[in-house]
Amino acid sequence: MKNPLDSLTGTIIAGLVITALHIFYMINMSGG
Amino acid sequence: MEYFDNNWLIFMFRWLHVLSGVMWIGLLWYFNFVQTPSMAKIAAEHKPAVTKHIAPEALFWFRWSALSTVITGLIVAQMNGYVESALAMGLTDGVLKHAAIGFGMWLGLIMAANVWFIIWPNQKKVLGMVEATADEKAKAARTAALASRTNTMLSIPMLYAMVSAQNIY
Numbered sequence: 001m002k003n004p005l006d007s008l009t010g011t012i013i014a015g016l017v018i019t020a021l022h023i024f025y026m027i028n029m030s031g032g
Numbered sequence: 033m034e035y036f037d038n039n040w041l042i043f044m045f046r047w048l049h050v051l052s053g054v055m056w057i058g059l060l061w062y063f064n065f066v067q068t069p070s071m072a073k074i075a076a077e078h079k080p081a082v083t084k085h086i087a088p089e090a091l092f093w094f095r096w097s098a099l100s101t102v103i104t105g106l107i108v109a110q111m112n113g114y115v116e117s118a119l120a121m122g123l124t125d126g127v128l129k130h131a132a133i134g135f136g137m138w139l140g141l142i143m144a145a146n147v148w149f150i151i152w153p154n155q156k157k158v159l160g161m162v163e164a165t166a167d168e169k170a171k172a173a174r175t176a177a178l179a180s181r182t183n184t185m186l187s188i189p190m191l192y193a194m195v196s197a198q199n200i201y
Binding site: 003005006012014015018019021022023025 | 132178196
């Protein structure tokens, strides 16, 4: 399987996914 | 003079933190968005201009600005009194700002460790600064490239967390 980090687009998408997870964590921590 | 109070001193360290951080992430993005994709298009006889001159110079500023970013960042967190709470991701005091900055701090620490313990030792082999066989060089290039890409990926949420801590919490 190709590593998503081999492409710049894959790298940026992976970074945005982690950002979304962080935002989800912050929303939960603030009580919604 | 009241202008130069403790807040000013904290701000000076924050300013140094941002200056160092711009240099670090700027060079990280230079490697990933400019240098690496261009290498395949450069004729073999011209590659040494990059590998012997540009890359070693860029790596020098890259690794030292990474260290400077971490040190000045930790000083700012310590002076503001939230270093422990931030490293606990705000779970010990429930403060959102500490959770956000803490998330960014952990990503930054992982990235700096990547620079010093993975990217730099492997790049030294790739660039011929330490002895390595052709096989070792190829392996080191792959490891360094993936670690660099990992840092590019992590720089996106890291900057979101750090800037949001400063602006929306």
